[in-house]
Amino acid sequence: MRPLSLDxxxxxxRQMIQSEWGLPGQLKLKRATVAVVxxxxxxxxxxxxxxxxxxxxxxxxxHDEVDVSNLHRQVLHTTDRVGRNKAESAAMxxxxxxxxxxxxxxxxxxxxxxxxxxxxxxxxxxxxxxxPETRYLLSDTAVRLDIPLVSxxxxxxxxxxxxYGGVMNGKRxxxxxxxxxxxxxxxxxxxxxxxxxxxxxxxxxxxxAGEAIKEILGHGDGxxxxxxxxxxxxxxxxxxxxxxxxxxxxxAPEIRVGECSTKTTTAVERVSPKELHAIQxxxxxxxxxxxxxxxxxxxxxxxxxxxxxxxxxxxxMTRRYPGQIVFVxxxxxxxxxxxxxxxxxxxxxxxxxxGLVAWSRDVDPEFPVY
Amino acid sequence: xxAGTSNGLGYTDPASSTAxxxxxxxxxxxxxxEIKIEFGGGLHLLFSxxxxxxxHVPAHVPDSSPSKPVDMRYxxxxxxxxLLSERIEMFGEGDGVRPGILVxxxxxDWELEGELDYELKDGDEVVFISTLHGG
Numbered sequence: 001m002r003p004l005s006l007d008x009x010x011x012x013x014r015q016m017i018q019s020e021w022g023l024p025g026q027l028k029l030k031r032a033t034v035a036v037v038x039x040x041x042x043x044x045x046x047x048x049x050x051x052x053x054x055x056x057x058x059x060x061x062x063h064d065e066v067d068v069s070n071l072h073r074q075v076l077h078t079t080d081r082v083g084r085n086k087a088e089s090a091a092m093x094x095x096x097x098x099x100x101x102x103x104x105x106x107x108x109x110x111x112x113x114x115x116x117x118x119x120x121x122x123x124x125x126x127x128x129x130x131x132p133e134t135r136y137l138l139s140d141t142a143v144r145l146d147i148p149l150v151s152x153x154x155x156x157x158x159x160x161x162x163x164y165g166g167v168m169n170g171k172r173x174x175x176x177x178x179x180x181x182x183x184x185x186x187x188x189x190x191x192x193x194x195x196x197x198x199x200x201x202x203x204x205x206x207x208x209a210g211e212a213i214k215e216i217l218g219h220g221d222g223x224x225x226x227x228x229x230x231x232x233x234x235x236x237x238x239x240x241x242x243x244x245x246x247x248x249x250x251x252a253p254e255i256r257v258g259e260c261s262t263k264t265t266t267a268v269e270r271v272s273p274k275e276l277h278a279i280q281x282x283x284x285x286x287x288x289x290x291x292x293x294x295x296x297x298x299x300x301x302x303x304x305x306x307x308x309x310x311x312x313x314x315x316x317m318t319r320r321y322p323g324q325i326v327f328v329x330x331x332x333x334x335x336x337x338x339x340x341x342x343x344x345x346x347x348x349x350x351x352x353x354x355g356l357v358a359w360s361r362d363v364d365p366e367f368p369v370y
Numbered sequence: 371x372x373a374g375t376s377n378g379l380g381y382t383d384p385a386s387s388t389a390x391x392x393x394x395x396x397x398x399x400x401x402x403x404e405i406k407i408e409f410g411g412g413l414h415l416l417f418s419x420x421x422x423x424x425x426h427v428p429a430h431v432p433d434s435s436p437s438k439p440v441d442m443r444y445x446x447x448x449x450x451x452x453l454l455s456e457r458i459e460m461f462g463e464g465d466g467v468r469p470g471i472l473v474x475x476x477x478x479d480w481e482l483e484g485e486l487d488y489e490l491k492d493g494d495e496v497v498f499i500s501t502l503h504g505g
Contacts, residue, residue: 038505040505041504041505042505043505128505129505130503130504130505131503132501132503135503152505153501153502153503153504153505154502154504154505155502155503155504156504158410158411158502159502160411160499160501160502179472179501180470180472180500180501181469181470182468182469182470183470183500183501183503184411184412184413184460184468184470184471184500184501190503190504191504191505194504196504201505226410226499228410228421234474234477234497235477236474236477236478236479237478237479237482238479239479239481239482
């Protein structure tokens, strides 16, 4: 009996005829089980290429729902599936792409108590999430399950990816913690705050899919790749396991995240969108967003002074706008920080609670939310 | 500070920071070497929001006797004192850099190159990078 169906010979022919692939490689893929955590900007291309290549069983783990703001980069989801669970939406897409693949959707969040249960029995774990806590949890889980972890990240026009952990040429590769024992700052920010190029998540996701396939075929190497759109790819040899790391029996270091969160130092008076609407003509509205965002949409008669400039010279604000200033931003975090600094410098300030998102919800439904 | 390239908390649009590179520097003087520096993963926020810099440092550590070629220890100290624009604690720790910052010398992990003891050569490229989290 033939190990593949006639359709599969035809379907996989273009990859199977390569010497490093062949029928044995295709059968390795068919027997493999991988888990992709996160069916977003990275997960979509990863899933798409793994399913296309014929990975036998793919678990898709994501608790989130498809939002219209995801669609510029999360290319497996569709406009008519907005609101559906992402794992289920992605499973529908890859089943349509390749009926030989068994897609198992798991519409749950991965956390400390269920990670082992959800992820045991897989050959490779693929981290397509977007939070440092989850990234370290998945690395620790891969170490526990003794399987390689393909991990990638993308933000704005930059990306990174690598295979961590597992054994290569008889030596243990560095795990994610070995390479990144601590989080610096906020790890470049989140896509919803900073923005991201769709093609950049696509490039990183394709790189991750390639690494996963190489691992399954037995051609894994040990490079980490770093990209920024418009500059050459930078690839470096990953170091081997760090003897003091928790993956080698050391203590798991505490993960410190987000040293840039807003800390309230002085109480600033906050106004609701309706309250601001009532006093709008008698105050100076200062919008702390970057000019690019200000250029997308802004309140009439508001002034744009980006947060960084305010923080650099808070006293200048009181000179420029001696009366009542109301600070606004998209969601009300940056503007609060600005308001606190200017108040400390002697300014008369208020802050719009909930930002322009709340303004759109409570005062002007025609005001765009992005 | 460049207006409008940062939200102050997050990440600068790298397109705008690469457009600004390399930093304008005066010509290399006698006895100096040129080092290319790049910051990735958001670290450029600490260095005037600019990803790429070109710096000129003395070929030998000043006042060293016997004269000692300039090394990574000197460069890291120089970056902290002359190039860092904010929050030294986010970059430096002791003589070196904070854990979680990967240092590449000519695209090799500096662990393989002797870390702080690596002796710099004219034209070397040194990259400091931290991990990204978006997805």
